[in-house]
Amino acid sequence: MKSARSRTWQACAAAIAAVAMCAPGVAAKSVRHVSGRAHIIGDSPESSAMRPAGLAPSASQMTPKGRPSNSWTKLATLAGAVVHDVAFVSPSVGYAAAELGQVWKTSDGGAHWTAILNRGFPYYYYGVDATGHTVIVSGFNDSTGEAILSRSDDDGASWRSDVVLSSTAWAGRVRFAKGLKHGLVMNGSGSSGTDPNIAWWSAKADAWRSDVPDPEGGWFGNQFTLLKDRKAFASGITFCKSGDAGATWSCAPPADSVFDGPTDFINDKVGWTGGGEISPQVAGWLHRTRDGGLTWSERVLNSPWPIREIDFLDKKVGWAAGGDVFSNAGGIYFSKNGGKTWTLDADTGDEMGACAHQPIDGGRTQEWCIGFLFNGSSYASEVYATAVDTP
DSSP: OTTEEEOOHHHHHHHHHTOOSSOSSOOTTEEEEEEEESOSSSSOOEEEEEEETTOSOOGGGTOOOSOOSSOOEEEEEEETOOEEEEEESSSSOEEEEEBTTEEEEESSTTSSOEEEEEOOTTEEEEEEEEETTEEEEEEEETTTTEEEEEEESSTTSSOOOOEEEESSBOOOOEEEEETTEEEEEEOTTOBSSSOSOOEEEEEETTEEEEEOSOTTOOOBOSOOEEOTTSOEEEEBSSEEEESSTTSSOEEEOOSSSSOOOOEEESSSSOEEEEEEESBSSOEEEEEEESSTTSEEESOSEEESSOEEEEEESSSSOEEEEEEEGGGTEEEEEEESSTTSSOEEEEEOSSEEEEEEEEEETTTEEEEEEEEEEEOSSOEEEEEEEEEEEOO
């Protein structure tokens, strides 16, 4: 890869040593770069790190040129919802996980949604995975600090008692490599206890163990990848990968000199990681790899808001979505050459953070992305969709 640069621990040691959720006593030339808040509704900690000032380009230099490649349709608005993850089990049936203990379901491809679980405060859901009639959502209890999984085996009609993964950490997303075997849950927002980050892994849905991917690291972005062969990839303060669905990990510096966040791999070698900050600037970026994260490209996308979600269909066709709800800015970028170049596909004004796809009739693939906004008095999530020829 001609534009790739090798990232070594020695090259980034000084930057990684300064990592902290909120680090006191850092040199005056460093500033606190903030990726985002752990949850939107209510008081919450920020995911951040101390880095040199002026690392991100200015917003005026960043928007890629070019006309949109696809036509996006706004299908629905979910009032009072802040959605962080979405999963479709078919072209018609899908589930969305949201803050305040909400799980939403659609049975008509995203045109209409019903809240099938609405627990309210102090529950927050950040992840959802589904197969057949089983739906599993992940999140936390903001009052107790517990990481929880909630499960339904009848399409969301009824729910089991919560599985408590930890009493001192918050759970981000949940993913399974095959059916309900080889599951992985990441502690994306940092820990309320003493551990810098936690992963929970399981050979089956009801037997979970935990480990710390990077004892020297901090937080991870909400999106990670778990492949069918049990390879896992996660980025944030550091880039970590696992060959056994999260039981053991190896870690290295992030692709970006600031930090990263969402991570999407389509196989053991080809992947992308993005990120962004909302302070001291509002900016975003994206990198690509062709060797499993041993080396990364320079920034192949610079955006005027953080990248929150990446979803590629194959080695060439994919989207990068993101935004900042506090700036009323966000949208969806598209690439058809593996992320070498990008065009702005949709300017939604929402903080986009959850995407999924399914094959549909006519040899095409449907892509859904959900973002949230604040209208001055309340939050809402908006569902967008487009269809492309299946690669």
